[in-house]
Amino acid sequence: MSTGNDNAQNMIELRGIRTQFDDFIVHDNLDLDVRTGEILGVVGGSGAGKSVLMRAIIGLKRPSAGTVTVFGEDFYGANEEQRLSIERRWGVLFQGGALFSSLTVAQNVMAPIHEHLKIEGELARDMAALKISMVGLAAEAGAKYPSELSGGMRKRAGLARALALDPELVFLDEPTAGLDPIGAAKFDELIVNLKESLGLTVFMVTHDLDTLHAACDRVAVLAEHHVIACGPLDEVRRTDHPWIQEYFAGPRGRAALSAKTG
Amino acid sequence: MMALQALRRYGRCVQKELTMADSAAYFDIDIERGVMKMVAAGDWRARFLKQVDSRLRDFADDTMGRELIIDMTGVERLDTAGAMVLQRTLLACGARTEVSKIIGASEAHAALMEQVVDHLAPCHVHPLHPNAFKAMLDRLGRGVAEAYEAALQLMSFVGETLATTWRVLTRPSHFRWTSTVHHMEEAGLNAIPIVGLMSFLIGAVVAFMGAKILRLFNADIFTVELVGISVLREFGVLLTAILIAGRSGSAFTAQIGSMKIREEIDAMRVLGLDPMEVLVLPRVIALVLMLPVIAFIAAILGLVGGALVAAFAMDISLALFMARFQETIIIDHFWAGLIKAPFFAFVIAVIGCFQGMEVEGSAESLGQRTTLSVVQALFLVIVIDAFFAMYYLEIDF
Numbered sequence: 340m341s342t343g344n345d346n347a348q349n350m351i352e353l354r355g356i357r358t359q360f361d362d363f364i365v366h367d368n369l370d371l372d373v374r375t376g377e378i379l380g381v382v383g384g385s386g387a388g389k390s391v392l393m394r395a396i397i398g399l400k401r402p403s404a405g406t407v408t409v410f411g412e413d414f415y416g417a418n419e420e421q422r423l424s425i426e427r428r429w430g431v432l433f434q435g436g437a438l439f440s441s442l443t444v445a446q447n448v449m450a451p452i453h454e455h456l457k458i459e460g461e462l463a464r465d466m467a468a469l470k471i472s473m474v475g476l477a478a479e480a481g482a483k484y485p486s487e488l489s490g491g492m493r494k495r496a497g498l499a500r501a502l503a504l505d506p507e508l509v510f511l512d513e514p515t516a517g518l519d520p521i522g523a524a525k526f527d528e529l530i531v532n533l534k535e536s537l538g539l540t541v542f543m544v545t546h547d548l549d550t551l552h553a554a555c556d557r558v559a560v561l562a563e564h565h566v567i568a569c570g571p572l573d574e575v576r577r578t579d580h581p582w583i584q585e586y587f588a589g590p591r592g593r594a595a596l597s598a599k600t601g
Numbered sequence: 602m603m604a605l606q607a608l609r610r611y612g613r614c615v616q617k618e619l620t621m622a623d624s625a626a627y628f629d630i631d632i633e634r635g636v637m638k639m640v641a642a643g644d645w646r647a648r649f650l651k652q653v654d655s656r657l658r659d660f661a662d663d664t665m666g667r668e669l670i671i672d673m674t675g676v677e678r679l680d681t682a683g684a685m686v687l688q689r690t691l692l693a694c695g696a697r698t699e700v701s702k703i704i705g706a707s708e709a710h711a712a713l714m715e716q717v718v719d720h721l722a723p724c725h726v727h728p729l730h731p732n733a734f735k736a737m738l739d740r741l742g743r744g745v746a747e748a749y750e751a752a753l754q755l756m757s758f759v760g761e762t763l764a765t766t767w768r769v770l771t772r773p774s775h776f777r778w779t780s781t782v783h784h785m786e787e788a789g790l791n792a793i794p795i796v797g798l799m800s801f802l803i804g805a806v807v808a809f810m811g812a813k814i815l816r817l818f819n820a821d822i823f824t825v826e827l828v829g830i831s832v833l834r835e836f837g838v839l840l841t842a843i844l845i846a847g848r849s850g851s852a853f854t855a856q857i858g859s860m861k862i863r864e865e866i867d868a869m870r871v872l873g874l875d876p877m878e879v880l881v882l883p884r885v886i887a888l889v890l891m892l893p894v895i896a897f898i899a900a901i902l903g904l905v906g907g908a909l910v911a912a913f914a915m916d917i918s919l920a921l922f923m924a925r926f927q928e929t930i931i932i933d934h935f936w937a938g939l940i941k942a943p944f945f946a947f948v949i950a951v952i953g954c955f956q957g958m959e960v961e962g963s964a965e966s967l968g969q970r971t972t973l974s975v976v977q978a979l980f981l982v983i984v985i986d987a988f989f990a991m992y993y994l995e996i997d998f
Contacts, residue, residue, distance in 0.1 A: 440965070445726040456647050462654045464726055465689070466647065466682050472720035473681070482725035486963075505647060505680040536716040537681065538709070 349408075350375045350508055350540045351396060356405035358388070358395050365391050367564040369405070373508075378534055378541040380551045383561030384582065389544040390434075392561065393510055396542070397431055398422070409508070427455050429508040430501030434516060436493035438485040444496045445471065445481035451503045470499040475529055491522040495529070502533070511543040515550050527553040548587075548595035560586075608637070611660040625649035626683065630660070636668050636700055639690070642675025645683030654686055661693035669694040673714075674705030684713045689721055758955045762885060765877040780883035788849035788884070789891025793898060795848070796841050800899035803840060804832050804906030812915050821915055825922055828907030829930040837900030838938045839986055842945035845892060846978040850953035853884050854974040857957025858967040866958070876958070885950040892946035893939055900938060937998055941989050945982050952978045 351373035358365045365388035373379045383389050394400040396407055398414060407414040409425055417425065438447045448467040452458050458466070471481050474495040485493055494514060501509055514530065515523035527550050534541055545551065551558055551572055559569040560583055568578040576587045586592055608630040626645045631638045639660075643649070671691055676683075691701060703714060730736070769775045811827040857880055860866055866876050904926075911917040917925075956974035960967050992998075 443726060443728060445724055449726070452647070458647065458651060461658070462650060462682075462686075465685060465721075465723065467726070468722065468724035469681060469685050469717060469720050471724050472722060473716075478722055478724035480724075482728045484728070502681075505682065536712065 348374060350410065351542065352406075352408040353392075353396070354406050354408070356392075356395060356402045356407070358391055358400060358402045364564060366395070366402070366561075369565040371559055371566050371569065373540060373542055374557075375540055376534075376538060377556040378530065378543060378554050380555035380558045381542070381544045381561060382546070382551065382558060382586070387561040388564075389561055390512055393512055393542065393544050397429070397510055398426070427504055428506055429510065430504065430506035431510045432494065432497045432501045432512065432514060434512045436485065436497030438493060438496055438500065440485050443482050443484055444476070444488070444499070447485070447496060448481075448499045448503050451500065455504060466503070467499075470502050471496070473502070473533065474499045475525070491518050491526065494518070494526065498529075498533075502537070505537070506539070508540045508542065511541060511545075513544055513546060515545065515547045520549075523547060523549065524553065530554050548592055549598065552595055552598070608632070608660075608664070611656050611663075626653045628653065628657075633670075636670055637664065637694075638670045638672060640672045640675060641687060642677075644678045645676050645687070646678050646680045647682035650682055650686060657686055657690050661690050664694055667694055668698055668700040670701065671703045672705045673703060673707075673710060676706070676710060679710045679713055681713065681717055684710070684717045685721065688714055688718050692721065754959075755952070755955055758958070759951055761877055762881060762951055762954075765875070765882055766885075769878060769882060775878060777879060777883045780879070781887050784884050784887035785891050788845070788852065788888055789895060792845060792848055793895055796844050796895050796899050797902045799844060800832075800837060800840060800903040801906040803836050804828055804903030804908075805910045806906075807831055807836070807903075808907040808910035809914065812910070816915075822917065822921075822925060824907070824911055824915065824917065825925040826929050828904065828911075829926055830934055832903035832907065833900055833930070833934040834938045835986075837903050838896040838942050838945065839982070841892065841896045841899045842942070842949065842982045843979060845888070845895070845946075846949045846953075846982060847975055849888065850949040850978045851971050851975050853950065853953030854957040854960075854971045855967065857881075857954055858960035858970055861958065861960045862962065862964070862967060881951075881954040881958075884954055885947060888946040888950040889943045890946075892949075893942035896939060896942040900935070933998060937989075937993055941986065944985055944989075948981045948985060949978045952981065 349372045351371070353369060353371040356369040356371075357367050369392070371392075381389050381392065391400055395402050396409065396414070401415060406416070410428060412421060412425060414422065414425060438444070439450065442450065445464070445467045448470050449463050452463045452466055468478065468481065472478070476492060476495050476499065480488070480492060480496070485496065488496060498509075498511075498514075511530070515526050518526060530541060530543075531554050533539060541554075543550070543555065545555075555572065557570055558572050558575045559566050560575060560578075560580075561567070562580070562582050567580055568575045568583060575583065587596070611628075611630060626641070626643045626649045628639050628641045631640060645653075669691060671687060673679075673687070687703070691703065694701065703711070706714060731739075808824055808828050811824045812821060815821055815823050815827070857866075860880070866880075869876050869879060908919055908922045911922050912919050953974050956970040956977070960970045
């Protein structure tokens with residue numbers, strides 16, 4: 340919506356990704372596309388490398404092989420300046436919110452605005468207020484320190500910071516983990532709303548079956564070092580793979596499904 | 602009504618400032634059939650808003666209460682920040698009539714304008730600060746109350762440790778040998794190289810300092826007494842205690858504290874294990890046993906350091922040093938130093954464990970407690986040392 344590359348079909352293209360910790364291989368020959376304007380949910384068992392995959396895309400864990408193409412540019416092949424301009428176009432919400440504990444919520448949201456846009460004063464404050472309000476936090480929350488917030492509020496504040504620069508692409512690491520079911524459902528709703536209104540593309544790592552039903556356009560399943568299935572939920576659910584069957588046809592999978600259809 | 606010319610200056614200046622980036626955000630003011638019209642154009646994304654924002658504020662301040670039409674036909678790009686400043690300008694003009702509206706926005710831009718309209722309220726940035734003087738009094742009061750509380754808790758912890766020691770002494774099968782020996786190695790044996798090196802250097806430094814002054818009085822030989830008495834009575838044991846407090850006391854806090862964070866201590870209690878018995882006692886006993894040993898080694902190495910300096914930098918041969926040492930330094934000096942070691946060890950270990958047990962929840966608290974553990978242990982070690990010095994003076998030891 341805000342910057343170019345509208346004609347590019349895929350916002351992220353992963354080709355032949357291999358990541359490893361010493362001899363332990365997490366991903367091998369992994370391909371994955373994230374299409375512009377979709378919410379992609381990445382699921383997989385504990386230790387399947389969901390978070391590692393996200394870290395590989397955002398530059399925190401360099402893959403030992405393969406290419407990461409974001410906004411049509413090779414991220415790991417880019418120079419410092421190109422990389423910075425790519426990084427400005429995405430926002431990341433870490434699992435615990437990862438707010439700077441010495442800053443208030445509003446100061447947290449203003450940090451990237453100061454740093455990247457060099458905007459100070461009233462405009463920065465208004466922009467922060469806008470983002471804080473958009474993620475559903477009260478104006479009073481702006482002056483609070485992260486330690487004074489509940490888990491759900493912390494995630495919302497983290498999302499406000501991720502959205503500070505109006506990113507086209509947002510990474511969410513288990514956004515609903517640790518929230519109560521009501522808070523989790525509200526957060527799903529918030530993500531869908533923001534995606535609709537701001538035209539975001541969302542890459543979401545999740546464990547939460549309800550989130551998959553409520554928010555995700557497509558689902559990618561990580562297992563055996565690569566993506567074993569990727570597509571709309573109904574399609575993926577029918578894939579004949581033991582892990583997928585166990586995941587979606589297990590008691591929790593069925594409960595989430597019936598909650599959606601019933 | 603303000604003249605059109607006057608109104609136009611708000612936008613014009615913006616345009617003039619933007620010579621290099623011609624697509625950046627700018628606006629122009631027009632009056633059409635008596636209604637003010639703002640024609641916005643260019644790239645209205647956050648990074649291009651800096652100049653235009655203050656102009657818009659001035660414009661909104663000066664035209665309050667009037668009807669305004671914002672024409673967005675020329676806006677090429679828009680993000681939430683741009684939408685916000687436009688929407689804010691529209692609302693700030695005050696006249697919420699049929700006439701005031703936005704025209705010419707593309708579908709996407711109109712949706713974005715719609716999206717921000719509910720979120721224009723300012724928010725608080727800084728926490729509310731109460732009166733500074735009151736805040737200071739508040740802190741002072743809290744500090745005193747907390748210090749009292751902490752002292753009380755520490756006393757109770759010391760009591761608990763002693764009670765546990767007694768209980769274990771009467772039922773020796775409860776004593777954790779493996780754990781104790783492990784801590785003797787970890788906190789004691791492994792500290793010997795660094796403590797020894799430091800003590801050696803201190804002995805050498807004291808000899809140097811003494812030699813320089815004593816030579817003025819032609820009393821070089823008294824270097825032996827200087828090194829002997831100061832290292833045996835004070836430096837050997839005190840510096841050992843200080844180093845162990847920094848090295849092992851803080852390690853105790855960190856170990857027990859991280860177990861506390863992971864709820865391991867609670868798990869122990871639920872399983873019927875007494876953390877005092879399992880965690881605290883082995884550490885306290887290990888340190889009480891090991892500190893005198895390390896202090897002894899430190900004292901010897903301090904003397905060696907002094908003797909070597911005397912031999913090489915002055916004219917006191919090793920044989921002369923030894924002879925003089927045996928002649929003038931009585932064994933009391935050695936005991937006066939070493940007796941203090943177990944007391945220091947007890948204080949260091951108990952405070953290390955106590956602060957570890959006081960850790961709650963966060964990694965932040967662990968860091969605070971570890972610092973506190975070292976500071977308190979050092980403070981008490983020096984206080985105890987001072988008491989010993991006064992006591993020795995009184996009994997002429």
